[in-house]
Amino acid sequence: MVQGAVNWNTGMSQKWLQEYVDDWVSFYRKHTSEGEVASYIPALKEAKQDHLGISIIGMHGMKIRSGDVDVKFTIQSISKVLSFIVACMERGVAYMLDKVDVEPTGEAFNSIMHLEMKQLKKPFNPLVNAGAITVSSMLCGETSEEKLDPLLTLMEKILGHRPNINLEVYESERETSTRNKAIGYYLLETGFLESDIEVTLDTYFKQCSLEVTIDDLARIGLILANDGKDPDSEEHFIPRQVARLAKALMLTCGMYDASGKFAAYVGIPAKSGVSGGIIAVSPPRVRNEPLPFMDGCGMAVYGPALDSKGNSTAGIRLLRHIATQWDLSIF
Template identity: 35%
Template sequence: MQTPIPDYLAEVLDKLRDDVSGATADYIPELANANPDQFALAITTATGGTYSAGDTNAEFSIQSISKPFAYAAAIMDRGLDRVIESIGVEPSGEAFNELSLDPETNRPKNPMINAGAIAAHGLLLGDKADPEERVARVLELFSRLAGRQLRIDDKVFQSELETADHNLAMAHMLKKYGILNDDPHEVVAGYTRQCSILVTVEDLSIMAATLANGGVQPRTRERILDADTARQVMSVMAVAGMYDGAGDWLTRVGIPAKSGVAGGLVGVLPDQVGIGAFSPRLDKHGNSQRARRAFEQLSKDMGMHLFAPSNGRLDVVDVKLETLKETFSLQGNVQFTAAAELLDLMEKSTAQNAVLLDVSGVYSFTDVARRMALEGLRRLRLDKRHVLLHDPWQVLADPHLGDGLYPENV
């Protein structure tokens, strides 16, 4: 059988594809020329499974999505205390390009707005660091996070640098107040190169899943960030990642996120998943219109809100192969990650005759996890397997597999 998760993601895209509101970022010529119809979505679990749909091979510049990861690099290079001396962590309640400085300390209010991100880039490697080495630092880190070698789009870089007067003005202001110690033009050029790194939605989902994993890359299992740095980055994403819409986003969607003006959107749920989405048309806040709505749909369908109660119990998947029967066991409150792992295990099933799903240790299913489990059983039945279910507490409630058929209760 094939896992149905990409089919679900494709349904989300199809549901939103007719939304053509918003516009590409016309103040940057290279971004204004982007294909506005491209649309893609990817999810990577903390266990390393990646599922995607749409224009998954489309590369786009990372833009402001680089901010949380460059902030992580600054913390690793200089230490959190030194970074906080230069950059605050309070939501600004303002647009991404506002010069939001603390009236007492003159620090940018957070690293997610441009002023804070420019300051973060200026902290990389240390004062008076070589500008090219700073760029190499973020490119190397982002590539390790994504699990592949990334590259810079020079056309996007040149296009942005030609329209970087506002960022240059902010950098000079930061220099005046002692937040920047290096040449403002060099720092802004480096920051612009950082924003011009090309990624795909799958790259973003893997990078975010590394944060969700406390800094461990879910595929390579390399520890790239320490756990405290990952926690700091996710916390700031939660309160400030969506700019002047951050409060509304956190309460409604509940997924710490960061957007970019090329149309990318990245989100992270600790211990669960990293999410990447892409669609170039932007709303009034500078966030991708369709990517934003895709996140809203995922949160609704999958119970992904950060503050959704889980009764403190973890979900667990186990598999036991006997001669003719394979048993898949679930425990706890089953959410998307465990259901995705279950489907991966079902896809690899080598049982010759029967498969048994044992949910006797499950307290509850989220709606999407229930649908995923039943879809897995349905596809195994289509593969001519004898499908059995052990559900003494009826947590799957009416487990029909389509065509009026049900698994055999044992």
């Protein structure tokens, strides 16, 4: 049974928090029946509709995991945050912002309409497909392997292992993604792309097909919460300015045309993907009373049943509940 308001002052042992989170995952799992597993990429249809899991990693080793935590899934649109970060590290923030804007669209992630109707000088933002495909074209390298190597190296440094490309999902998307090809060719025609169109699209399809777990995404979220720095080794994986820019984009554009509602009701930077993952970042917060994860944490949920915007139905509800209970909102 889901709890009402809790006085977190009364003790915050890991075991106690774990029991709450287990309770909330069980409660919110029923909302998986309200969504649908993505099917426009045939290989994604194999996901289990009723899966729901969460991983939360705090600054000093505190870790809460609950539900379907060990499922591997493809990162999909969450890769857009990482490719933008790597492109900023390679090309510089000023150059990237000259080529891709930072404005929310209010449109679906794969919308083409606004590109032509608004006669844009640059795509709206790096977290919708048009912006992300432009960013993929701006990664350094001649081939998709060369372009993705620094992204994989960054993930390897943060995670301690190098993620694989799920070849079944990659091939499934490459064979079926006529809309992304249409977006890519429109970007080519308007002069936005900086690399060969086929290499650009191949890079985009491969980055979406990287295999991760919620622990991987929560760890990346933790690094972003700490402005790009590993809280234990103090190594700066991502420059502070780039990490902060990525969080601003996640907050304003990360949940597509549901970003406003997510900011209003959950209030932390996040990014979703059509395989059902959501990465969320809770920066350190100052309050008058002790609350869980006050130094900040990275969180990730997996729940492949999606709503009409392409976001995990149960995952969003679970994050909203936790954000309310633990007063996570940055506002």
